[in-house]
Amino acid sequence: MxxxxxxxxxxxxxxxxxxxxxxxxxxxxxxxxxxxxxxxxxxxxxxxxxxxxxxxxxxxxxxxxxxxxxxSESLKNNRNGIFIIPNSRIEYSLSLENLLKNKIKIATNFKHKDYQFFIGQDIVIYIKPMELKSGAAAILEFPARMVCPACLGRKRDCYRCHGTHYIKTVEKIFFHIPRNVKNGDILEINPRDYTKNAIHIRSHTIKIRINIIED
Missing domain, CATH: 1.10.287.110 (DnaJ domain)
Known part of the structure; x- marks a missing residue:
């Protein structure tokens, strides 16, 4: 914790x-x-x-x-010489907006592998050639859950978790983008490899598509 x-x-x-x-x-x-x-x-x-x-x-x-x-904003986009991709250039394909864009009807038994088949990737990162050359990374966000910090998962009448023992949170991971990637390459990661034991992220492979855009 x-x-x-x-x-x-x-x-x-x-x-x-x-x-x-x-x-x-x-x-x-x-x-x-x-x-x-x-x-x-x-x-x-x-x-x-x-x-x-x-x-x-x-x-x-x-x-x-x-x-x-x-x-500060001036430091956010450059850490130790590594360019941080702005959030505006990170597209989460599993958002409702993108699912609707691809005209996918979501059923209760519609699994991750099913909608990944239709869309092709979970996340799209847009990066410029100079950023890739100098070294870049992206801060990716994933829905997660963690043991309730108020009751430590022990109380049924907890005001924070309401007896579920867990609370919803967002886990951020620091993802380094390989310099040798090419436009359209799809990289695979498991978010749980980047997290701490207290955080629970659904364990499945995430596909990240790299789109290289003009400066």
Missing amino acids: TLYDILGVTPDVSSEQIKKSFRKLSKKYHPDVSSEKSVDYVKIIEAYKILIDEKKRKEYNLKNGIVDTFQ
Whole structure:
């Protein structure tokens, strides 16, 4: 479980949102107002102190392999000399928009391999020749679930997970694009190879199509 999980936020959260989440948790779990024993308030304070401090937060992210998605826009597109593909050039073919575009009628038993057959890939990344030459990567997002950070998967009447023991989240992975790819190449990855044990992503192969576009 990460410090972000303890505060109930994601790694791309702003400082203001961190403060807001901390205030909300304090009102609920501070020892002066709550007798709740399943939540360690000291851990909430420790998580807040690190994540609210930009320097400590960056050090924590680096140590734990968490993408610094909260940093300024000017830095987002270039990390350690690697160009980060903008989200506007990452197309998720499994979105409702793309399924409708391909006129696929979705039945309850319509499986991943079925719609992948019709569309051909799960994700399309649009990259420019110079970006590919200098080195590029994409931050890909996948729906996932994790053990509820509020009750640790133990309470039936939990306010956060409502007794399901898990909460829905979005897992981001840092995907390096090979420099030798050609236009139209389809790469295959398993998102679970990029995640931590606390995160649960459906285990199937994801196909990524690389489209090289003009500068």
